[in-house]
Amino acid sequence: MSQQTENNDIVKEENLVFKKTNVLLDKVMHYCPGCGHGTAHRLIAEVIEEMDIQSECIGITPVGCSVLMYNYLDIDMQEAAHGRAPALATAIKRLQPEKFVFTYQGDGDLAAIGTAETIHAANRGENFTIFFINNGIYGMTGGQMAPTTLPNMKSSTSPYGRDVKMMGNPLKMTELVAQLPGSYYVTRQAVHTPAAVRKAKKAIRKAIENQKLEKGLSLVEIVSNCNSGWKMTPLQSNKWMEENMFPFYELGDLKVDGGMAK
Amino acid sequence: MAKVKGSIVVDIERCKGCELCPPVCPTNVLSMSKELNAKGFHYVYMENPDNCTGCNNCALVCPDACITVYRKKLV
Numbered sequence: 013m014s015q016q017t018e019n020n021d022i023v024k025e026e027n028l029v030f031k032k033t034n035v036l037l038d039k040v041m042h043y044c045p046g047c048g049h050g051t052a053h054r055l056i057a058e059v060i061e062e063m064d065i066q067s068e069c070i071g072i073t074p075v076g077c078s079v080l081m082y083n084y085l086d087i088d089m090q091e092a093a094h095g096r097a098p099a100l101a102t103a104i105k106r107l108q109p110e111k112f113v114f115t116y117q118g119d120g121d122l123a124a125i126g127t128a129e130t131i132h133a134a135n136r137g138e139n140f141t142i143f144f145i146n147n148g149i150y151g152m153t154g155g156q157m158a159p160t161t162l163p164n165m166k167s168s169t170s171p172y173g174r175d176v177k178m179m180g181n182p183l184k185m186t187e188l189v190a191q192l193p194g195s196y197y198v199t200r201q202a203v204h205t206p207a208a209v210r211k212a213k214k215a216i217r218k219a220i221e222n223q224k225l226e227k228g229l230s231l232v233e234i235v236s237n238c239n240s241g242w243k244m245t246p247l248q249s250n251k252w253m254e255e256n257m258f259p260f261y262e263l264g265d266l267k268v269d270g271g272m273a274k
Numbered sequence: 275m276a277k278v279k280g281s282i283v284v285d286i287e288r289c290k291g292c293e294l295c296p297p298v299c300p301t302n303v304l305s306m307s308k309e310l311n312a313k314g315f316h317y318v319y320m321e322n323p324d325n326c327t328g329c330n331n332c333a334l335v336c337p338d339a340c341i342t343v344y345r346k347k348l349v
Binding site for chain 1: 283297331335336340
C-alpha cells in the first residue's frame with residue numbers, strides 16, 4: 013500500500029518524526045482534496061493523543077461537511093441536530109463535568125441556524141470548547157451564500173457577488189462571542205501553511221486545556237478554504253483565502269484568559 | 275552538506291493529489307506522479323529523495339495525514 017523503495021537506512025522506527033496519530037482512524041476522509049477539514053481533524057486528534065484524553069473526550073458533530081466526523085476520530089462522539097451542537101454540549105458537560113467536551117461546527121451550522129445556541133452557550137459561560145470552521149460558504153449543499161460570505165464574494169446563490177445592500181453584511185461570529193462575558197479564550201487561526209498549522213495546534217491545545225480551569229467557553233475559529241465551493245484548485249483557493257478572507261477575518265487571538273487581546 | 279537526511283513514506287491510496295505539499299517543501303523534493311492510485315488521483319512522490327531534510331512541512335499541511343516523516347542525523 014505504502015510506497016517505499018529507497019532510503020531504507022532512514023526509514024526506521026528510531027528515526028520517526030511524524031506519523032498519523034492513532035486517534036485518527038484509517039478510514040479515508042470523504043472531504044474534497046485539499047480541504048482544511050482534514051487538517052483540522054488531524055490537529056484535534058493529535059492534541060487528544062498528546063493530552064492522553066482519548067477515553068475522556070466527547071465530541072459533538074454538526075450538520076455540514078463534517079457531519080461524518082465520528083467516522084474518523086476514535087473517541088466518543090454524538091451527532092447533533094442542525095445548529096444545536098452547543099446546546100447538546102452544554103447538557104453533556106453539565107452531566108459529566110470531568111469529561112472534555114468539544115463541538116466541531118462549520119459556518120452554516122454555527123453562524124446561521126445555530127447562532128442562538130452559540131451565543132447563549134457563550135453568554136452562559138459554558139465550560140466546553142467550540143471549533144468553528146469558517147469557509148464563507150455552505151460547502152456541503154453546493155456553495156450557497158452563508159452569513160459569513162464576504163462582500164462581493166461569488167457563490168451559487170450570489171452569482172454576481174454578495175451585494176451588501178440587498179443581502180446584508182457578513183457576520184463575524186468570533187468577534188461577537190469574544191465580547192460576551194462568558195467566553196474565556198477566543199482565537200482565529202488557519203491551517204493553510206506549516207506555520208499556521210503549528211499555531212492552530214497550540215490554540216486547539218490551549219482551548220481544550222482551558223476546560224480544566226472551568227472559567228468559561230473557548231472558541232477556536234479556523235478560517236479554511238472550500239476549493240470546490242469557490243470553484244478553484246486547492247492552491248488557488250489557499251491564495252484567494254490569504255488575499256481576501258484574511259483582511260476581513262484577521263488571524264490572531266481575540267480574547268486570552270478572559271481579557272480582550274486587542 | 276546537509277547534516278540531517280530525511281525521507282517520507284506516502285500512503286498512496288490515502289493521497290488525494292491535492293498538490294498542497296510540493297510548494298511547501300523547502301528543498302523541492304516532492305512532485306506529483308504520472309501514475310494514478312486506485313481512486314484516480316496523481317499521488318505525491320519524492321522526485322529528489324536525496325534533498326529531503328525531514329523538516330515535516332509536507333506532513334503538517336497534508337489534509338489526509340498520508341505522509342510519514344523520518345529524519346536521521348548524519349555523523
